[in-house]
Amino acid sequence: MKLDHLDPSIKQLRESNIAARVKDPKAMKQLRIAFTHDSTIPRHLIAQLGPNPEDEAVVKLWGKLIDDTLSQNDYGDLSADSKFDEWLLRQYINGVADYEDINGEGGDALGVWKALSTRGLLKPADQDFNKFKSIKQLQRIRNDRDYRDKLARIKDAEKIEKLKREAKQINVIDDERFRVMVPFNFGSCYSNDRGEGYIPNFCTSSSSGHDWFERYAPNGMIVNITDKANIDSVDGKWQFHAATNQIVRGDQDRRHDRSYNDERFAQLFPGLMKKIIAAIQANSAEINEQSKSITGGVGYDVAHEIDMIKSKYPQAANSDAPEPTATDEVDGAGTWVVTHTESGRVARIQGDNKADVKEKLLARHPNLDLNDFTFELQQEEEQ
Numbered sequence: 201m202k203l204d205h206l207d208p209s210i211k212q213l214r215e216s217n218i219a220a221r222v223k224d225p226k227a228m229k230q231l232r233i234a235f236t237h238d239s240t241i242p243r244h245l246i247a248q249l250g251p252n253p254e255d256e257a258v259v260k261l262w263g264k265l266i267d268d269t270l271s272q273n274d275y276g277d278l279s280a281d282s283k284f285d286e287w288l289l290r291q292y293i294n295g296v297a298d299y300e301d302i303n304g305e306g307g308d309a310l311g312v313w314k315a316l317s318t319r320g321l322l323k324p325a326d327q328d329f330n331k332f333k334s335i336k337q338l339q340r341i342r343n344d345r346d347y348r349d350k351l352a353r354i355k356d357a358e359k360i361e362k363l364k365r366e367a368k369q370i371n372v373i374d375d376e377r378f379r380v381m382v383p384f385n386f387g388s389c390y391s392n393d394r395g396e397g398y399i400p401n402f403c404t405s406s407s408s409g410h411d412w413f414e415r416y417a418p419n420g421m422i423v424n425i426t427d428k429a430n431i432d433s434v435d436g437k438w439q440f441h442a443a444t445n446q447i448v449r450g451d452q453d454r455r456h457d458r459s460y461n462d463e464r465f466a467q468l469f470p471g472l473m474k475k476i477i478a479a480i481q482a483n484s485a486e487i488n489e490q491s492k493s494i495t496g497g498v499g500y501d502v503a504h505e506i507d508m509i510k511s512k513y514p515q516a517a518n519s520d521a522p523e524p525t526a527t528d529e530v531d532g533a534g535t536w537v538v539t540h541t542e543s544g545r546v547a548r549i550q551g552d553n554k555a556d557v558k559e560k561l562l563a564r565h566p567n568l569d570l571n572d573f574t575f576e577l578q579q580e581e582e583q
Contacts, residue, residue: 228255230293235262240300262292269303275311275354283329284310296334309338315354316347349399349432360395363387370486372479376555378469379426380476382483384417384490386410392424397431400450402439417494419443421487421505423476427469429558429570435468442508447516462513468571471521473513477506535578542572 232255235241245265249257266288270278278284288306291297297306313329316322323346332338341347353360367388373380383389386409393405403412404422416422420443430436440447447461454460465473480487480502488499510517536557538547551557554575562568 225255227289227293228259231255231262231289232258234293234295238298240298241265265299266302269307270310272307275308275315278307278310278314287329287332291335301335305339306335309335309342312342312347312351313338316341316350319350319354321347321350349397352399353394353396356394360391364391364395367391368490370483370490372483372487373475377427377429378472379428380479381424381426382480382487382490383413383422383424384494386413389413389422389424392426393437397426398434398436398450400434400437400439401452402448402450404439414494416441416444417491418496420508421480421491421500421502423480425469425472425476429562430568432566433569435569438465440509440513442505442512445512447513458512459515462515465513466515466519469516470519473509473516473519474521477509477517480506480509532577537576537578539574539576540572541574548578 232253235258236246236249236253245261249261266285267279270284288297288302291306292299292302313322313326313332317327317329322341326341342351364387366385368384369381369388369392370384371379371381381388381392383392383404386404389402389405390409393400393402403409404416406412413422420441422439422441425438425440427433427436427438434450434453437450438448445458446455447458447465448455449461449464484502487502490499492499531553533552534550536549536551536554538549538557538561539545547561549557549560551560554577557575558570561570561573
């Protein structure tokens with residue numbers, strides 16, 4: 201069959217089209233055999249080729265179908281990236297994947313890999329693309345929990361940036377360890393929860409979060425807590441809304457068990473709720489003013505909000521921060537001895553100060569809980 205008989209859209213070959221790079225006669229023949237025996241190819245396209253299609257016509261149609269697949273995924277147009285051409289061709293002519301596998305799953309799987317790879321977010325073991333022998337193996341990356349939140353942010357990057365620009369909030373605490381904010385619109389909740397770290401399943405930052413924010417915020421102050429030291433952990437993000445008796449961590453485990461989560465918060469962050477209460481009190485005038493737009497012009501009664509926090513979360517509100525040890529009081533540049541308290545394992549890290557050492561430790565191992573470690577500046581005579 202001659203190319204002139206093909207659909208005009210197929211004849212309009214883009215420079216990026218994979219067909220332009222299938223030149224080997226043996227590969228073309230193998231492709232024609234695989235293609236004409238592939239029951240997942242749309243029947244009208246097979247019929248269009250006729251009973252005895254030429255290799256070149258099959259290659260051209262194959263190229264269009266693959267280009268269409270690669271240009272339609274959630275992570276950008278991949279059709280111009282020749283990196284995947286030979287791999288896909290090999291998958292197809294060797295019978296590892298049919299058109300349905302490639303079109304239904306392959307494009308997204310390749311998009312996921314490239315999105316993570318180009319951003320330097322892949323684990324070393326996943327960076328070598330040629331080690332993947334099938335689409336199913338490649339799909340493991342998409343299903344890997346370690347990549348889930350990263351992929352969600354990549355896919356959602358434009359929306360996050362837009363809502364971040366529109367966000368209205370007061371950060372009552374924003375120090376080395378914690379960010380505690382009172383949001384005044386959905387954009388603040390969404391960009392805070394989904395912009396970095398673990399993505400919690402709080403309703404106020406879900407895809408329908410605008411409606412939930414409008415439901416909860418007029419009845420009382422929402423407070424979001426981010427533990428910067430454990431931002432990738434489920435315990436790294438919390439939210440409470442005293443007006444509806446809720447205090448939950450990122451996965452909303454035991455959401456309706458206020459006493460349990462109050463105790464859990466107190467154990468994880470002793471003394472923090474007292475700091476939050478004091479910070480809310482210090483920002484009471486601004487909180488009242490900013491909240492007028494969502495409470496019909498009245499604004500939050502901050503004194504009442506504080507009373508509710510104290511009464512509904514008594515364990516957290518009455519917990520005290522541990523007394524600083526001598527080690528905690530020492531800071532500065534040098535070699536820091538970092539000890540894992542449970543195992544006793546020790547590492548020595550050079551740093552400008554304790555905060556710098558913690559950042560370096562988290563850069564190497566993002567999922568560590570720094571509460572499980574002690575940090576001691578090595579004295580000069582030991583060096």
